[in-house]
Amino acid sequence: MDSTDSTESTDSCGSGRPAGLLSIGTFARRTRLSAKALRLYDRQGLLTPAHVDAVTGYRSYLPEQVEQARTVALLRRLDMPLAEIAAVVRLDGERAASALDGYWAGVEERHAAQRTLVGYLRGRLSGRSTAMQGTFEVKIVEVPETPVVSETRHLVSDELPVWISTSLGRLERAAAEECGGITGPPFVIYHSDVSEESDGPAEACVPVADLEAARAWVKERGRSQGLTARMEPAYRMAYVRITKAQVLYPQILAAFDTVEEWITREGLVPTGPCREVYFADWDTAGPEDEVCDVAFPVR
Template identity: 85%
Template sequence: MRNHPEDDTRRTAGLLSIGAFARRTRLSAKALRLYDRQGLLPPAYVDGATGYRYYLPAQVERARTVVLLRRLGMPLADIAAVLRLDGERAAAALDGYWADVEERHAARRTLVGYLRGRLSGRSTAMSGTFEVRTVEVPETAVIGETRHLVSDELPAWIGDSLGRLEEAAEDCGGITGPPFVIYHSDVTEESDGPAEACVPVADLDAARAWVAARGRARGLTARMEPAYRMAYVRITKAQVVYPQILAAFDAVEEWITQEGLTPAGPCREVYFAEWDGAGPEDEVCDVAFPVR
């Protein structure tokens, strides 16, 4: 049975119709319906017979916050998560989102520079973008984890695998050097490597025992990495992002050819800085090739 008109009047007293609310918030009725479905701005009352939506005046401020967050390009799911938090935690979530935006922007800026060099025919190595250096790396005991995966899967796997290996290193005499990732074959959108995450440890026997206790099904290894001469360039956090990191690999390979050297093993990335605490322009990684 339909409510009596007087009941509807009492229920909507002090509320804003969707049209009035749209004017106050500069949101279209279509946007308000979308935000209702997303749980961002549910109306205070919906007429069961007509479907008309009504809003509390207090919801205007929330709606304006949604508008401003959308202008930042924040996805609706992230906006919903921010709005569920209290003041300080919401501000911290916004800071985290914006740090990610700036990191992506820095990565795109680096990619534009790389593509400009490729399209113009200029050499990335000769343009001064990268300085190639060499260093002698001593024989090192390592524990490793090998995985076949494509480029989109690589960043998450590197963080997870190195975290697992660093935790395991506590049972292998401790960590003795920066972690690194070896690319035994190309990792791209179409090629799945494999890649091997490695952590240097002090006790090779303990590392072998650790691997034996867990079996080799997960691609776990413990071995002695031989000494080698490493040619490398140092890159920033923004430059690590695929595909612009390819410019660093190109620069080292070009330098190796110019110097009359020969690659003596697969290319690798050596992570010498704390990733989470680094900004987009902070140096975090060496892109390297063993050479002879």
């Protein structure tokens, strides 16, 4: 049980508290934190008392801990989880500031994705088109035939982001080291729907310089891993360019809807499965940076 002693004195007379320490009540007032919050922060390792009386269990704090406590309170106002706060307050100077920057970048990315999702859901709930015609501009480009090394996998939408990152990473390393180098942006082909209920398959592809070397690399590892090396034929591509925030499922569906509706209006015909072309560095891109083309082959 903790004292909420209202005495401002920091000496130890009659309190069992070493001289120079603040009672939990005094410390709570100075930091504008409740005694309950201070006990929680102690259990979480965020703010450990300088002294705990062995008999009474009363907690006492150093005056210099006031600033740390106020920092913890401010970080909580950013909705930072307690575990992350604990990591930040263990750092000092620029490292702590850098950790805060990393956390806030993640918050902004999530907010950007949620804004896009709200727009998508607004269209669904209102009965209007989810394609958000004013958001995306459809363009056409001719894509030449391209040798690729690829990996195919059956998976649902929740598994997709991690798989895209890891599979393209594997294929890009192979292309650079075994297949003569990378000759274009990687892309993912959806041979069937990937959603919460449907598992595709999806095919991750990396353009390579040396098709024969790519085939040798695939043969060495065996086709059981879903690997292949092939020539992707030339095609005409209708596409929209989207930001990192818009890539997330299900809001990316609005981009696919836009392209499909445009193809129908223009009297064109899809000639192959839809795909995503990743032309930017995902790790360094911000939520509003363009990173991906959502596309259909057409004629």
